[in-house]
């Protein structure tokens with residue numbers, strides 16, 4: 001049974017074979033691609049994620065080489081784009097071999113969702129193996145803020161890594177969560193991302209997984225909306241899985257981030273009744289349902 005914060009619609013995609021994944025994407029208007037999800041322990045301790053299943057992964061649940069190879073070998077005809085994600089896939093012991101195997105299997109482009117910690121030393125090699133886009137979270141414009149969220153001294157390495165990826169010709173895509181503790185830095189972060197890597201920051205809302213103090217971490221919806229609206233238009237964030245009443249710019253997010261945040265269950269609240277944007281809106285994570293209102 002799905003956890004209440006998850007949308008089971010994504011399960012056939014996450015757990016499907018490549019042909020099923022490609023059909024699932026096509027049915028929803030997404031471009032042709034398949035997903036390689038690599039599960040293994042992550043080295044960071046992000047407060048909203050860290051727990052059993054992410055920082056400690058039993059050996060039996062680590063993605064086996066055989067399973068990953070089978071996923072690559074089953075590339076459907078006409079699909080040349082591979083999305084790579086999971087629990088920090090770059091720490092999977094087979095990661096680099098699988099990048100080479102993906103190229104041999106006929107994938108011409110890899111979109112990689114990563115915490116960015118290894119990019120500084122590996123980005124150039126990964127670019128040669130077909131990595132065309134990296135999707136990386138940054139939770140603040142300085143080390144104190146970012147590292148406080150991820151529970152590790154990671155900021156400097158991630159910035160160096162994004163520099164290396166940019167230098168290697170990889171498209172850099174950065175996203176963040178709208179948190180109470182980071183909201184005051186949203187403009188500075190959006191500006192940093194625009195100036196340094198020539199890209200627009202993506203933003204998403206925190207969802208309540210019941211494993212942290214949601215009220216202490218999540219800003220009120222009105223505060224989040226005001227922070228987004230205060231960012232100058234040239235670097236105003238785009239939204240990832242956010243409702244239309246959050247004043248983000250209307251640009252598509254990176255595909256692998258869009259799919260990651262599609263696992264969030266979203267609902268409509270009383271304020272959505274008669275909202276003219278409702279037809280184009282996917283709703284909002286449940287914890288905010290009572291706070292959204294017609295735009």
Ligand code: SF4
Pocket residue numbers: 243244245246268269271272275276277278281282283284292293294295
């Ligand atoms: S009020 Fe509801 S339907 Fe309208 S944009 Fe916000 S979340 Fe979507």
